[in-house]
Amino acid sequence: MSIGLLIFVFVLAIFLGVELISKVPSQLHTPLMSGTNAISGITIVGALTAAGTGADLIGSILGTIAVIFATINVVGGYLVTNRMLAMFKRKKEEQ
Amino acid sequence: MADYTETLINLGYIIASILFILGIKMLGKPELARRGNLVSALGMLIAVVAALFECCLTFSWVIAGLIIGSLIGAIAARTVKMTAMPQMVALLNGFGGIASLLVGWQNYHSQPDSNLFIRIALLLAVLIGGVAFSGSLIAYGKLAEKIPGRPMSFRGQLPLNAIIIGLILLCGAVFAYNPAAAYGYPIFIFILLLTLTIGVLGVIPIGGADMPVVIALLNSYSGLAACAAGFIILNNVLIVAGSLVGASGLILTGIMCKAMNRSLGNVLFSGLQTSTSSAESARIQGDPKPISSEDAYFILEAARSVVFVPGYGMAVAQAQHAVRELGEILENNGAEVRYAIHPVAGRMPGHMNVLLAEANVLYEQLAEMDDVNPIMDSVDVCIVIGANDVVNPAAREIASSSIFGMPIIDADRAKTVIVLKRSMAAGFSGVDNPLFVKENTRMLFGDAKATVQQLVAEFKES
Numbered sequence: 380m381s382i383g384l385l386i387f388v389f390v391l392a393i394f395l396g397v398e399l400i401s402k403v404p405s406q407l408h409t410p411l412m413s414g415t416n417a418i419s420g421i422t423i424v425g426a427l428t429a430a431g432t433g434a435d436l437i438g439s440i441l442g443t444i445a446v447i448f449a450t451i452n453v454v455g456g457y458l459v460t461n462r463m464l465a466m467f468k469r470k471k472e473e474q
Numbered sequence: 475m476a477d478y479t480e481t482l483i484n485l486g487y488i489i490a491s492i493l494f495i496l497g498i499k500m501l502g503k504p505e506l507a508r509r510g511n512l513v514s515a516l517g518m519l520i521a522v523v524a525a526l527f528e529c530c531l532t533f534s535w536v537i538a539g540l541i542i543g544s545l546i547g548a549i550a551a552r553t554v555k556m557t558a559m560p561q562m563v564a565l566l567n568g569f570g571g572i573a574s575l576l577v578g579w580q581n582y583h584s585q586p587d588s589n590l591f592i593r594i595a596l597l598l599a600v601l602i603g604g605v606a607f608s609g610s611l612i613a614y615g616k617l618a619e620k621i622p623g624r625p626m627s628f629r630g631q632l633p634l635n636a637i638i639i640g641l642i643l644l645c646g647a648v649f650a651y652n653p654a655a656a657y658g659y660p661i662f663i664f665i666l667l668l669t670l671t672i673g674v675l676g677v678i679p680i681g682g683a684d685m686p687v688v689i690a691l692l693n694s695y696s697g698l699a700a701c702a703a704g705f706i707i708l709n710n711v712l713i714v715a716g717s718l719v720g721a722s723g724l725i726l727t728g729i730m731c732k733a734m735n736r737s738l739g740n741v742l743f744s745g746l747q748t749s750t751s752s753a754e755s756a757r758i759q760g761d762p763k764p765i766s767s768e769d770a771y772f773i774l775e776a777a778r779s780v781v782f783v784p785g786y787g788m789a790v791a792q793a794q795h796a797v798r799e800l801g802e803i804l805e806n807n808g809a810e811v812r813y814a815i816h817p818v819a820g821r822m823p824g825h826m827n828v829l830l831a832e833a834n835v836l837y838e839q840l841a842e843m844d845d846v847n848p849i850m851d852s853v854d855v856c857i858v859i860g861a862n863d864v865v866n867p868a869a870r871e872i873a874s875s876s877i878f879g880m881p882i883i884d885a886d887r888a889k890t891v892i893v894l895k896r897s898m899a900a901g902f903s904g905v906d907n908p909l910f911v912k913e914n915t916r917m918l919f920g921d922a923k924a925t926v927q928q929l930v931a932e933f934k935e936s
Binding site for chain 1: 494497499501502504508510512514515524525526529530532538539543544546548550551552554562570572574576577591690701703704706709711712717718719720721722723725817822823824828831834842
């Protein structure tokens, strides 16, 4: 994939991100933060490649540690966010 | 066949990116938020499965890493207390940062002679990921009170920071020129250590009450680090997801700064300035009027509208359940009860909302600052629980105050204000609070949880 295309995608995604989250009620600030935090665990894709293609033992170990941290970030992030959002109750749902 | 697989993998990444975008959009809407989180989790699952198809020559390391990480993540997420959520978020964020750093490291370790573009991406992944990691660990330490939450600085810290950043730039240039040279690896490790150091030095001078800004900013960094990792492995899904997180983190940072009427630079560096003499702030005239919980009961018993203003003190005392119970009793007594929440109350964005939700306070009862201020004049009793700076009228009235201009909840305009507080100590900003000596303010000293429970008991006895 050409470098120019990657940068093109990057710039568009930044603008998209700004447009997506221009107005969020403060009730959702924490879930939004921990939910996007889980998304930043997407680096797990890079970590998997790193762990699966280590040139030597050290390379494999570095990659595997990356996988462990990224997986904690992903799994922990989504579960914690879900736990928080499950607590936000509204009247109609309760009855 | 090979082409066919590659197309499917790329299709998987595209679907994952779309699900992330939809998920984030839904996370911003109360009624869709929970589904949004699941949508984005599904996107992550698809991305991981797609990656497994192309990633690996050997699977043993990969599977081991996935299992260990999932177990730790799941256990931590299930067992963490809601009051510990700020430090949990900080820690998870740091883990994302170090994962991106390690991706960069492994890539350099395995292919030292990459092209210039990848070298730069690699450096950025190490730099941003490293700062996100060590900065988040310090934030974690401060939030979990493993290290002091107050701003910590030492003489010459600003020049030291400048020297370190200069060294990073210099070493980065030397490294990028020829990473495969004999000196390449030592320089790489040196850059890594400098990066971790600058993350520590950057967060240590920032005080606990400014943590909402720091967490939001570090969140943005971990996204950008993932983005840099995407440039290393030339993968669009990392770039899309990483920059979405980067952008959302920056927006949240901006919202937090605006809620304190301060610039980001002021939040990040004010701890480093030689402390402006706090003695100059005008001493406040008047004496606080302490009351007993019995007196407070009589005031509340007659109230027709009550607004609670929670702050970090409520989190420390873990008083949210007791507060909700008191709120219910007041409602049954015929009062209209609301909870007014300042955007930076607590230690992370939305901290108070999470705690009150945990205690089963209904979403409809939570009011934002801008909604509650216009009706404050008609409120009978405003109960301030462990909040200080966010209700300090000095921000409105005293131009020389260091928090002048910060938007506050106008608790003082209620007919009666009851302030639950441990002692007369000043808030985080070190500014005295004229609210405590106002004519219509009563002070109810003691532990917030115990005091609220006493009030509940008074109502039950009667």
